[in-house]
Amino acid sequence: MEKENNDKLKIGIYELTGCAGDALLILDCEKELVDIFNAADIQSFLMAKSDNIDEELDIALVEGSVSTEREKEELLDIRKRAKTVVAIGICSCFGGIQAAFLDQKEWEKNFKKIYGDTKMTHTKPVQSKPIDAYIKVDYYLPGCPIEKEQFLSTFNRILRGNPPELYRFPVCVECKWNENDCLLNKDIPCLGPITRAGCGSICINHNLPCVGCWGLVEEANLTSEFQLLQEKGFDYDFIKKKMANFSGTGIADFLGNLKGDKK
């Protein structure tokens, strides 16, 4: 079923601010890599090749969050060129760990603390945000990094014009499928109930609590998780930080509305 290059969908894979783990995972699909390149015309993929063309695209996969003006421009340009934009990885979907400082003032303070008065020459840094803060995103493929099988079947569906079919429930479901003894019930602060599934509950399988790296599940009951952890004796600030770590902008409203404070 070899298709001519011009019949194939034109794909671009881009990286903004992130660890490049998602792009790396795509490259790491060794067995399937030939299939990927056969099924699609990969026009741009900085990590994989040097002859990149940045023209009209059918699908753009974007990893990473926006944390500079230049990335913002680049993203707006990608959106203009691509019929479909897919956010891949938690940074792109929700902002990731670099979006943990949600408050603009707090962010500025931290920025100053770390970089001091260093002059930024080639671009202006901005507070890190998920890509949907600037553009319309058609599909989200979360993960930290994305999960291989999920990526391959999602990529394949998108190539055929079908929306991705992802697990929309929390990590707890996969955790139970793997028959783990619940850590939360043993008073270990696990964020499984508020975190979206897809990783196969890998941390809990190794007896470590979920830190929420796949981002918030659609229906995350943050108030209940928060009070539950409080009841188990965890400190207000500890819980707040833990929950904000990977949740990006998704948790802003919740944290903003938290009543009571540092006691």
Add this chain to the structure above:
Amino acid sequence: MRVIKLNKENLFPFLEVISEKADLWAPVKKGDKHVFKVVDDFSKVELSTTRTILPPRKIFLPPTFSMFNISEKGYEEDFSHVTKKILFGIHPCDIHGLLTLDNFFKQDYLDPYYLEARKNTLILGLSCWPDEYCFAKSTNTHIIEEGFDLFFTDLKDFFLVWIGSSQGDDLIRLKPEFFDENLTDTDIQTYIRWQTERDKAYKWGINFNALPDLIELKYRDSLWEKLGDACLACGSCTNVCPTCNCYNIMDKQFLGGKDGKMIRYWDACTLEEYSEIAGGENFRKKRADRLKLWYTHKLQAYISKYGKPSCVGCGRCIVTCPVDINVRTVGKALLGEKEDAFWLRFNKEVTK
């Protein structure tokens, strides 16, 4: 039903003999809990467990498995999860759980994935001793009269073995010298004493007869909202319940476009997506409505149809739900009895 006797030291040798032609699943330790697993080292088999983390239905319908393989030739059924199995160490409440699932999967459309697996699995039940969460006496599922090929009652030095089917009898015939056909009066007395003591060991109970009416009377009660506010929608209660049966399917296509498979996985009515239909409408967007459905199913609807609850008193929801929403606390709340639970203490307005 024929009852024979097996000396304790002959149990593992017997299991070893019968497991030559089938995978033997039995409860083994996982951390400080137990799980059903295929065993080849019989010294790992636990004889005095209560509930396993997941109910035995995982042996018939694994949490995820492939229903079809899709290739250029079309759809091809995939029954690779159906193999010859022997399930040893299943307690009366869980056997009742399987009988409940049988009702469901035979109801209108036969479910071959379940029924084939069921046909290929022998059930070797084992008696148990309740802990503080068991309440099978309230659901009358602490005793079992059908649904097993063999049933072992553990009387410390020996087992009384009930032969429940001809297939069970065939197993005995593999090693008849292990068994004693003649029960003495003392054996019978020992059994009666054990049963009386065991029945007394159930520490608490619920009046299930009152619940169908109460669910109707309290259908609009604020109780449901309160439960919904605290529920994490984690699906754990549903996943661990031995009588839950819902599933979803998902296509997995492989790149290149030629092949793929259709995956079936455990779904849960406590999850948001469960009641969503095409176009994004959701019949039970609110957690309160989903919990109401779960409890109506367990404690009311099933009773009207089959004359008994679809809760078998295993206590799994009690030990599993992180916010204490379970048959005990919900049942007691419906009955107006006092209970202590996180969901009762939870205050959705205040987090400080």
